[in-house]
Structures are given as structure tokens and as C-alpha cells.
Amino acid sequence: MDKIKTLADLKKIRDHVQAKIDLREKSENTENMVQIKVAMGTCGISVGSKETMAWFLDHLEENGIRAVVTQTGCMGYCSYEPTVEITKPGKEPIVFGHVTPKKAEEITQKYLKKDELVEGILPANYDTIEGIK
């Protein structure tokens, strides 16, 4: 290890490591961040949800989007897999169907960046436990 000789050296290490532990920082403040859940049931995995998830994990940063990408179980839309649920801060979650990496790119460019809706939104067909008063 080379010694840290200047302030700039220290900052360089900090920025480098920050990217690595960013995942933990983000997890502590999920409310202010885009949350992306990729359905990873058997149905989803068989039609490529792993590639979709990998796309999000690898490409969001370069698009300047701070998001928490997690996996979840089957959401019940098996015929529309891979499905992805996206929650923007302060907004209702939206579920997109048939999200291939290509579609993921489109969602990122339009919905995430410009708030424009894209084709392929699935209607919510259930109530959540929290939703029942």
C-alpha cells in the first residue's frame, strides 16, 4: 500500500470506497430513493428476470439514478414475466410486465428520468394488507 501523502490521495480512496459501501448507505434511507423490485419466482427466472436485474444493477449508476434494486418472489403476473415493480419516492408503486433488458433501458430513460409512462404497465389486481382499513 502506498502511503496517503496528500489530501487528494485521501479523497481518492474515499470516493472509491464510497461507491462500494453506497449500497449500505442507501439501504438506510430507502424512502428517498427509487425502489426497484424484480420478481424472481421460477416463472420470472425462466424467462430472464436475472438478466433484467443484472441490467438494472449495472446500468442505473451511469444513468445517474440512485436506486435500491432488490429481488422479490413471484408477484402473480406469471404470464407477463419478467415483471418489475418500481416505486418512486412519494409515489404509488407501478408494475411493468415483459421487462427485458431492452425494456428496462426504455423504462429508465422515460419513466425514471422524465416521469413519462411507457407501454406495458400492469393494473394492480390485488389489495395489500396495508391497504385494507
Place this chain on the structure above:
Amino acid sequence: MSYKMHILVCGGTGCRASAGQNIIEKLQESLKEQHLDNEVQVIATGCFGFCEKGPIVKIMPDNTFYVQVKPEDAPEIIREHIIKGRKVERLLYKDPERKTAVSDSKHMGFYKKQLRIALRNCGFIDPENIEEYIGRDGYAALAKCLSELKPEEVIKEIKLSGLRGRGGGGFPTGLKWEFARKYQADQKYVVCNADEGDPGAFMDRSIMEGDPHSVIEAMAICGYSIGADKGLVYIRAEYPLAIERLRIAIRQAEEYGLLGTNILGTGFDFTIEIRYGAGAFVCGEETALIHSMEGQRGEPTTKPPFPAESGYNGKPTNVNNVETLANIPVILTKGAEWFNKIGTEKSKGTKVFALAGKINNVGLIEVPMGTTLREVIYEVGGGIKDNKKFKAVQTGGPSGGCLTEKHLDTPIDFDNLIAAGSMMGSGGMIVMDEDDCMVAVAKFYLEFIVEESCGKCSPCRIGNKRLLEILTRITEGKGSMNDLETLDNLSKVIKDTALCGLGQTSPNPVLSTLENFHDEYVAHIRDHKCPSGQCKALLSYKIDPKLCVGCTLCARNCPVDAIIGERKEPHFIDTAKCIKCGTCIDKCKFKAISVV
């Protein structure tokens, strides 16, 4: 490449004692089996504070909080949570009131009221990796001081922040630094007091285990401010994990050039050495600590001269406690003004407390000064175990006192606790319920003091011994009402005349219980009764002849043959022979035996 998921496993002493290390190995094994070891990173962190339910495993990014994890659970966590994205329900924390599983630590009552400054990195970074600390703005404060601020300006900032010593006394830290700076000498020292001695307190240990670099950075900043190039950490040898982490941290800081000569090219030199203590309570007192480091007996000397003038080897020395130091880097990066907004008028910032005793969430917490005892005990601490009635809370260790129901709404800060007859101390908080006898509690603390008194001054050496004798007499039912007056007088004399802080505060547990639980003392003396049923000498066991069926089980199990009676006839206890061990109560199937 960066990992897509992080699994944080608590690597503090508490969780390691419950096979925490084993969990890490098993998780890594399972990840390898599933070929996920390049995508998921397992990190051993410092203490999460929720020791009651350890070992803790936290999964990021979904912030899932698993409690009481066993090594055999590892494959299931990987298979279910990591691969399939399904949380392992049975390992989630259950909200004790609503009986529902809470997956996210932010929704746990334990964390809601907490504000973690000194513990900011505990349970978040890998303490054995300096880069993770740097990634959390570590050493930025040191860099800022060395490159932008004059030593006087650093001291001014610390003074402005209102930070007070977290080791017990609450002396303003900035002022202490200023004194040490004032004295001219060819050599000065910065000492970190890691001789944590209060029974039940373990915050300093956790900080050193979970975030050792914060202490190192702060010591270097202090060295720059007061003009010292040597730092010493005085730590008790019974903290092996903390020592190991500290050594690793010092070595890494040296390798990275953050300790040593010409730090960051500014010409500032600073090195740190570790000194081991044998674990004597009095060595937490700064003059005794210094003598112990010099190789002499750990005995205190009168102040002045203060260590700032003549300390280690007769040179100006600044001694700060671990938790105090852990606050320093944050104050300098975020600014004194930011720190000043937290807390009460005269006590700024937060305080770490070690919750212990009859409380649901035993563990380490950090709350802003001014939080009430009620909030700490009932909200963060989750209330009293088994729904029993709260009786008292002991703060400040052997130097503190017992606070009662009427103090529950007191906002906690240095001055309020002293006004209430206790003190902040290092932050141990022992909660007692209706089953605890307060005379016995006072006796317990005095036993500790008598054991730990260094013997140099007579008020402490002889006075405390006499106090203990009187208390022992009372718990045996042999006390007289005059004893109460003697206790009170003698306590006050010790308070006024003892040499050091240990002696001066040692009668506090007696004085506070005398004041708050006078009735219990009277019950022991006049009625020969211990209301909580704790003092053995005042108890007697009795068999209810109506309930006893004469099964002989108790008689056969009594170790001293104190129970007599024929088969199928009610039995009797010979109270002269009975040693009150309680075996008969445990054995009786008919609940016929009781304590009166």
C-alpha cells in the same frame, strides 16, 4: 467489481460469544456452493446494540434484520432470502406488543428514538478495514485540521460544540485541551482512557471493537491541537477483541500514512501505543491511570497538579475517554453548530447507554441528551421483563445512584442526574423491578467498592468497609434504627474527605437508596422482613399443611434433611436446620411451600 448484496454480521464480543464467527463461515460456505460469492459480500461489523437478540444478521439493500441467528440457519438464509428473495420469517424480530414480525430495523421501537453519533459506524462498517472507515468520511476531520485549521481553532471548535467528557465527570473537553495546550514542554502526551470499569457498561469496548479508527483519528486531532506527538491507549487486558481490533487499526493507519511522521505531507507527526491495564476500577481515574502506565501502583494522587500540567512521566498529558473521542471527528466534519443543536442547554450531543438488568431490550443504545428515562426504558428498552413493576434504575455505576418512578420523566443530562442524586457516569443503566431488594443493591455496589478501593486514603478504605458491615448487618436482620443515621453521616464524611473521584462518589448508592427507599431499610430493621424476598437471612420457608399431600419429594431432596414428616401426612420444615436454598419449592408439585 462491486457486490450486489451485503450481509452484515455482528462481530462484537456479545454476538461472537454466540457463535457469530461461525455464522460468517457458514454463510460464506453456502454462498460458494451457490456460486454467489462474487455477488454477495459477507462483512463482520461492530455491535448493532441489540445484544438481547444476538447474534444479529442484517441484509442490505432491503435492510432485513434477522435476530438470534444460528450457524445452521445460514444455508436457509442464502437459499430463501438471497436466491429466492423470500424473507426467512421465523428469524425476523417479533414486535413484542403487536406480535408481528418486523423486517426492517427502522420500524423497530429499539431504533426509532436513537441517534447514533459515537456509534455511527458500529454495525455498519468492517472495523478491520481502514478503507471502509475512510469511505464514511473517516480521517477527513484530521485532514481538515492539519490543512485548514490552526490548533487554537480546533480547540475553539470543540469548545463551541459544548462536548463534555463521557467518562463520567462531564468536564468540558475543549477546556481540557486548552489547558494541555497552555503548558510548554519538550514532550506532551494524548491518553485514551479505555479502562471501562463500571459493572454493566460496555460502550467503550463496543466503540473500539466496531469503530477503532474513530478513536485513533480523534487522538491524532487532539495531539495536533495540544502539541503532542505521542498517543497512548490505556486499555484493560480483559478486552482481547477490542485490543486486537485496535492493533489492526493502528497498523493499518501506519501503513496508510495516517499515523507516523509527516502525516498527509503537513509535517505533523503522531504515533500511538497501547498500554494494558489489569482491570482495576480505580485506574479509570486519570491520575491513577497515569501512575499505572508509568509502571507504578495504580493509586490516585491529589489534583492539582492536573495531568494537563504534570501527567505521564511528569509531562503535560491530556486524558479523554473513548466515547468522548469518538464524537470528535464528527464534530469537526459537521461543525460545532450542528452538534450544538443536539441535546439540552448544558449537555450537548448524545450519550451511549448500556441497558442491563430487568429490561426487555438489553443492549447498547445512543440517544440525544434530554431524552427522558421513561423513553429510554419503555420505548427503546421495550419495558420491564415479564411485565413486572418498575422499581428503580441505577445509573452511573458504583458512583451513581438509584432513581425511582418519580424521576422517570427527568430529561437525562449531566446536571439533571446529579440534581436527582445520581450521575451520568460512563452510561451504565441497570433496571430493577419489584423483585429487587434495594438494601441488597446498595450492599452489592459497596462490595464492589470495598474490593476495588486502592487503600490509599482512610475514608475510602476504612469508611466503605464500615458501611458494608452495617449494610450486611441490616440484611441479616440485626440492624438497629441508629444504623440509619450512622450510614447517612458516615457516607457524607466519605463524600467530603476521600482523595479521588472513586471515594468521593462511592457512598452514592447508599445515600440514594436511603433517601428513595427508606421504608425498605426500616422493614429490614424493625420488622425483620425483606419486602422483595431477596435477603436470605430474613426469609423463612413454610409448608402449608392444607396443600401438602405428604409425597415426601421435598424431604428426599432437601440437602440438609431439614424437612420432617410421615408419608401421606403434612410435612414440616425445621427452620433451625434450613439453609434456604429453595430446592423444596422447585421440587414441590402442589405449590405447598412458600417463602414468608
